[in-house]
């Protein structure tokens with residue numbers, strides 16, 4: 001990577017920013033186009049370790065619905081999203097379930113848990 | 122005949138907040154009616170995160186946000202009926218409702234809070250030509266099928282409309298293994314949040330085709346493909362730009378319409394711009410004792426604002442029941458000025474405003490580096506610099522009426538370009 005263009009999503013202004021590798025800057029990068037310093041932080045995070053919260057559903061038995069909504073309780077690395085979906089799709093749970101209950105502990109060794117996002121009985 | 126002080130119609134975030142606020146202000150006889158089999162409204166299908174930043178200072182999913190209010194409602198022992206459909210309401214506050222347990226009911230209420238939410242515009246409302254095969258869904262229907270019923274809608278999809286629901290569904294379908302070929306937007310900009318464009322489209326390399334539309338649909342029993350074309354400045358398809366996309370699913374995310382059949386049955390006056398009731402500072406409609414809040418009044422993009430507005434409706438309904446609300450005297454109007462599409466509330470009875478007055482509004486276009494100016498009559502009472510305004514993002518203006526000198530006149534909000 002030498003240079004990447006992206007949109008900062010930290011606030012609604014949505015600056016178009018450029019992140020350029022630069023050995024002379026203490027952070028290792030210079031960022032252009034950002035209207036504030038949060039844009040620099042975001043840009044560097046996006047090129048070094050972008051992370052996302054994953055939300056999906058798992059199959060639930062004995063409930064009035066067929067799917068239980070779940071989320072990762074912290075962001076996971078972006079490149080692990082599709083692997084994480086595979087893990088989520090393997091799971092089947094039985095009602096009752098409570099909001100916050102751990103459905104998958106330490107998913108893919110990330111230290112992050114997949115938890116239920118609603119009660120289901 | 123059943124009798125209650127306050128009946129709330131709709132158990133989404135609006136109805137929940139209104140019922141809770143009414144009870145907390147000392148009215149015990151409150152009934153909430155919901156036609157679905159559970160409370161929470163549309164939030165139960167919005168499983169993604171991003172709700173509650175204003176309300177709780179954290180990012181919750183839709184069901185988690187709903188859960189907090191459902192638990193509070195139950196803790197307060199507020200009565201509610203599920204699987205119950207309200208069929209009709211009258212100007213003198215009689216409600217007809219039906220369910221399989223109680224059968225047909227007539228309920229007399231001292232005050233009613235309308236919180237029926239909105240529904241999605243369908244294909245009929247936007248008139249796409251072509252065949253009528255299976256595989257065409259509104260984005261919200263598809264969201265419910267996938268997230269609640271566990272039924273996948275298709276394998277290859279095109280999404281028409283780039284509002285937030287369309288963007289969220291593009292990601293959802295991709296995560297569930299479908300291929301989303303494109304999100305097609307008639308306008309030169311997306312009405313969705315930038316954050317959703319980045320996290321739902323860019324993350325998965327899904328193309329966003331601005332200034333494009335679906336001009337034809339092919340397929341007999343099941344959808345086989347759609348033809349997409351570029352449009353000119355007048356939103357008319359440009360011939361020669363047509364391109365065929367093979368797909369078995371077309372999702373429509375082309376806007377929401379407040380659900381106001383019941384409001385009309387009680388002769389509540391509707392604002393043609395918002396599609397919802399005309400309301401005053403207390404969220405009371407043109408019919409005395411009938412209040413309204415949430416998406417039934419105007420389509421919200423942030424559920425946090427729904428909650429804030431609905432608390433006000435519930436609180437004021439309880440004041441009405443207790444005889445503490447002042448009648449029309451000193452009523453002023455709010456006027457959308459240059460660049461503003463609408464303002465809610467439409468009218469203000471100044472005496473009823475306890476601390477500050479909150480105005481919700483939408484702008485007509487995308488603006489950068491402008492000022493938002495608030496006037497009372499011809500006097501400027503507030504000015505705010507705005508770096509970025511867009512029709513997709515609702516704006517809130519808070520006015521501290523105690524700080525305004527002299528008598529308040531009709532309020533106008535307008536966009537002023539820098540230097541003007």
Ligand SMILES: Cc1cc2nc3c(=O)[nH]c(=O)nc-3n(C[C@H](O)[C@H](O)[C@H](O)COP(=O)(O)OP(=O)(O)OC[C@H]3O[C@@H](n4cnc5c(N)ncnc54)[C@H](O)[C@@H]3O)c2cc1C
Nearest residue numbers: 131133134135155156162163207237238261415416422424
């Ligand atoms: C498909 C869809 C997806 C959305 N996705 C998002 C999103 O991702 N993020 C976001 O911030 N906002 C989203 N919104 C906006 C969201 O609707 C609002 O933020 C909020 O849920 C509105 O709350 P409400 O209580 O006004 O309406 P709703 O949540 O729609 O609740 C209205 C309730 O009233 C009930 N009702 C209606 N008529 C009757 C009747 N006659 N008798 C009894 N009950 C009745 C309905 O069953 C429903 O439960 C979405 C809206 C829709 C339509």
Ligand code: SF4
Nearest residue numbers: 008011014015036039
């Ligand atoms: S750089 Fe600053 S101003 Fe620009 S979008 Fe990011 S947070 Fe907002």
